[in-house]
Amino acid sequence: VPVTTEHTFTNVLPSANIRFDVTKDLVARASMARVMSRPDYGALVSAVNLDDNLHTGSGGNPDLKPILSTNSDLSLEWYYAPRALLSVGVFYMDMSSYVAYGNIKRDYVDRSHTLPGQPPLVATYTLSVPTNVGATNKGIELGWQQTFGVLGGELNYTYTDGKVSDGSQMVGNSKNTYNVVAFYDDGAFNARLAYTYRSSFLAGL
Numbered sequence: 001v002p003v004t005t006e007h008t009f010t011n012v013l014p015s016a017n018i019r020f021d022v023t024k025d026l027v028a029r030a031s032m033a034r035v036m037s038r039p040d041y042g043a044l045v046s047a048v049n050l051d052d053n054l055h056t057g058s059g060g061n062p063d064l065k066p067i068l069s070t071n072s073d074l075s076l077e078w079y080y081a082p083r084a085l086l087s088v089g090v091f092y093m094d095m096s097s098y099v100a101y102g103n104i105k106r107d108y109v110d111r112s113h114t115l116p117g118q119p120p121l122v123a124t125y126t127l128s129v130p131t132n133v134g135a136t137n138k139g140i141e142l143g144w145q146q147t148f149g150v151l152g153g154e155l156n157y158t159y160t161d162g163k164v165s166d167g168s169q170m171v172g173n174s175k176n177t178y179n180v181v182a183f184y185d186d187g188a189f190n191a192r193l194a195y196t197y198r199s200s201f202l203a204g205l
Helices: none
Strands: 015-021 026-037 048-051 056-059 067-081 084-109 122-148 151-164 176-185 190-198
Parallel strands (some): 056 122
Antiparallel strands (some): 026 067, 067 084, 084 122, 151 176
16 A cells, blocks of 8 residues: 655754954854755665564665754864964764664564465564664864965864764764875966875764
8 A cells, every 4th residue: 555755844044153353363263053954865765675584674764854953163263374274173063863773663564474365464573764863973173274385285184073862873974084185386287185084984774
């Protein structure tokens, strides 16, 4: 029997950004924003894979809510020389509807054990599906950039500490990431060499 799932969402997403010049070379910034992202279409698909022997299964969840997050950022930037910058920033993300995986129970027809000519045998299956849970992510960002004539360099590093309210690991979150860049620019020709690193992360479930 076809089942239709419909949802309507109305979200207010305010944001504010403040800049304060502490001195002519030192700039402080603060921002707060409410942001939203839709779950992946694959997570919303209602199709399921069922194991009639174990009465378990997996699939999507069409009842997922949008991912909402309240983000706060503070940063300090020091322009200590022409075309040179040192910066430090901290951030905090409070996600009220992060998408993780959990177990739910639903009733389905056990096709493998329904006898011919008999009424369908309905059983309760335990499904592993995407669900909305709370999560937080916080961290610190460090950055440096400077030019030396036609040569220059950039460094940045980010540490993040992501936690899901059910105790599971946050998908896609690396604790440590950094970038190292060297560049040449004489006004007529430019070249860049970059190296990017991120530590191990949970790719999926």
